[in-house]
Amino acid sequence: MTREDNKLQGELEERLRFEILLADISARFVNLPASMVDSAIEDSQRRICECLGLEFSALWQWTEDSPQFLTLTHIFTPPWGPEHPYGINGLEEFPWTYGKLVNGETLCFSTEELPSEAQRDQDSFRHFGVKSTVVLPFRAGQGPFLGAVSFNMLSRERAWAQDMVQRLKLLAQVFTNALERKRSERALLLSEERLSLAADSAQAGLWELNITDQTFWVTERARSIFQYPMGADITMDMVESSVHPDDLPRLRQAIKASITKNEPLFIDYRITTADGVQKWISSSGRPYRNSAGEPERVLGVSIDISERKRTERQLRERMQEIEVLKKALEKENLVLQKEIQSRDARGNIVGRSPEIKTVLDKVELVAPTDATVLIGGETGVGKELIARAVHRLSTRKNRPLFVVNCASLPPTLVESELFGREKGAYTGAMTRMIGRFEAAHETTLFLDEISELPLEIQAKLLRVLEEGSFERLGSSKTVQVDVRIIAASNQDLEQLVNEGKFRKDLFYRLNVFSVEVPALRQRAEDIPALVWAFVKQYEEKMGKRIDNIPQACMERLQRHNWPGNVRELRNLVERAMIVCAGRTLNIDLPPGFQDQLGVEAPTLQDTERNHIISVLEQTGWRISGQGGAAEILGLKRTTLQSKMKKLAIRRPQADA
Incomplete structure (x- = not known):
């Protein structure tokens, strides 16, 4: 046999050994578990190199985040082989080779025979000591480039x-399929682990019903919920035997409807476990069909909702208890509402005496109506507070209360102030002005000291009360308004009518509902509460703290006649707070005061006259300005002058 015959025979034997090896390797990868793929690939690399007399094999896989970066995952190399990197950047180290592989080309070449455009690749192959190589790309079907395997000398x-080379390409495809199967199984396992973790976190048990044989696949959590033995086969009969008899028909109907109508499954039902414990279970699922459209399985999840059901039952019981209490409270509702209305009406009104309570009862009666209210009472009793209480309880409470002190309006400007004026209505009227009545449309107007209105203005006021209309000064156009009137006076209007100083028709129109506010001396029991209320008010303003008021001082205050009423009391408290240096408050009464016990009480007119004279003497007979008598008495300058004229109070000549 010639040398050529021996060489040919050797090639044929090598090819036969290689064919047998490829068949054995291919058969080995059939149904190979994912956990054994890596070791099988490296063993195949070794066997191929030994069979063909090759010296080095490397399998590289790309990274999804950086496709150009190739990681060395499988290798066969002799002990004397070159040092190999963990990974390489294909575009930087082997740009020419990488471009060919990405396009799906198989490469066979000697390093020294590479073309000039592969200079960078040639340098890299020389660096790793590769003389000759075959490089086969990885590609799953028509998918993207996944990596490459090389066999080298x-x-x-x-x-x-x-x-x-063709047979090595077949081997590369075997490696590709094995790695893709491993990747898919790993992704599926990861997905199942995540699903199981989510289900466990929600304390939910997963299950799958095989419709054909009526058996269940269940997770460990599902077995724990239903208390099924570990390892035991779960059948539909076993499930139904644990379901409460009253709930079993509903469960069967729900499963049947889900399978036949391809609808989602949602149902709550009771079960009894092997140890006799009753549980509430909530199950939900979805049917799946095979390629022929026939129902095949139902995949679902079950949760133990026993605690939720107990909570719902307890909540229903509590709701029933609440309903019973609600009915009991409804019986007290009218009383409570009346008490709340009384507190709302009270506002800043302090006191619990029968006299003040009678006033508040009247306020509650008249407030919801639109009736005109006439408030009477001495100076300083708090008539404006009563007016505000009426407004606060009325249907007009959402708009502000307008207040007009008739005694403070100059006689020449009363009409324009109340009813408005047009531009040029009189000398100096440079602009158009809206009057108080027009501004108070749809709310309440409080006319304090109404007895001070001139008679001609009283006639116009009467028309507003009766018709709800008036004309601005200087205009013939009628203005319609909806205003509720609350009037107040410290004088006897009926006596003024008899004297011809107040219109009788206006008096009757105002006196629809009258409220008489008692003088402070008529409700002396309220004085301690009033004093402390004023103290708290001035504590905040002055930054002081009062802990005690001597009992003797409080008794003197209760015996005082109070011609200035609550206003006078407030002024005395303020004066005492100013001069107080400690936490005990002493309130001095006006000079010349004597206890009223056993002494004939002076007339109201005498008391008022003496009090005004006392204050005038304190101020050096200064009426207006800061610290003047009018400010101390809480009166307007014009009101004080009017009272001085009425009470015949004149400054002594020696002081003139």
Whole structure:
């Protein structure tokens, strides 16, 4: 046999060994578990290199985040082989080779025979000591480039037969399929782990019903919920035997409807476990069909909702208890509402005496109506507070209360102030002005000291009360308004009518509902509460703190006649707070005061006259300005002058 015959026979034997090896390797990867793929690939690399006399094999896989970066995952190399990197940047180290592989080309070449455009690749192959190589790309079907496997010679060059390269391509495809299966199984396992973790976090048990044989696949959590033995086969009969008899028909109907109508499954039902414990279970699922459209399985999840059901039952019981209490409270509702209305009406009104309570009862009666209210009472009793209480309880409470002190309006400007004026209505009227009545449309107007209105204005006021209309000064156009009137006076209007100083028709129109506010001396029991209320008010303003008021001082205050009423009391408290240096408050009464016990009480007129004279003497007979008598008495300058004229109070000549 010639040398050529021996060489040919050797090639044929090598090819036969290689064919047998490829068949054995291919068979080995059939149904190979994912956990054994890596070791099987490296063993195949070794066997192929030994069979073909190759010296080095490397399998590289790309990274999804950086496709150009290739990671060395499988390798066969002799002990004397070159040092190999963990990974390489294909575009930087082997740009020409990487571009060919990405396009799906198989490469066979000797390092020294690479073209000039592969200079960078040639340098890299020389660096790793590769003399000759075949590189096969990884691609799953028509998918993207996934990596490559190479078989190399390090000590010498080698020619690569075409039929060998073709068979190596088949081997590369076997590796590709195995790695993709491993990747898919790992992704599926990860997905199942995540699903199981989510289900466990929600304390939910997963299950799958095989419709054909009526058996269940269940997770450990599901077994724990239903208390099924570990390892035991779960059948529909076993499930139904644990369901409460009253709930079993509903469960069967729900499962049947889900399968036949392809609807989602949602149902709550009771079960009894093997140890006799009753549980509430909530199950939900969805049916799935095979390729023929026939129902195949139902995949679902079950949760133990026993605690939720107990909470719902307890809540229903509590709601029933609340309903009973509600009915009991409804019986007290009218009383409570009346008490709340009384507190609302009270506002800043302090006191619990029968006299003040009678006033508040009247306020509650008249407030919801639109009736005109006439408030009477001495100066300083708090008539404006009563007016505000009426407004606060009325249907007009959402708009502000307008207040007009008739005694403070100059006689020449009363009409324009109340009813408005047009531009040029009189000398100096440079602009149009809206009057108080027009501004108070749909709310309440409080006319204090109404007895001070001139008679001609009283006639116009009467028309507003009766018709709800008036004309601005200087205009013939009628203005319609909806205003509720609350009037107040410290004088006897009926006596003024008899004297011809107040219109009788206006008096009757105002006196629809009258409220008489008692003088402070008529409700002396309220004085301690009033004093402390004023103290708290001035504590905040002055930054002081009062802890005690001597009982003797409080008794003197209760015996005082109070011609200035609550206003006078407030002024005395304020004066005492100003001069107080400690936490005990002493309130001095006006000079000349004597206890009223056993002494004939002076007339109201005498008391008022003496009090005004006392204050005038304190101020050096200064009426207006800061610290003047009018400010101390809480009166307007014009009101004080009117009272002085009425009471015949004149400054002594020696002081003139």
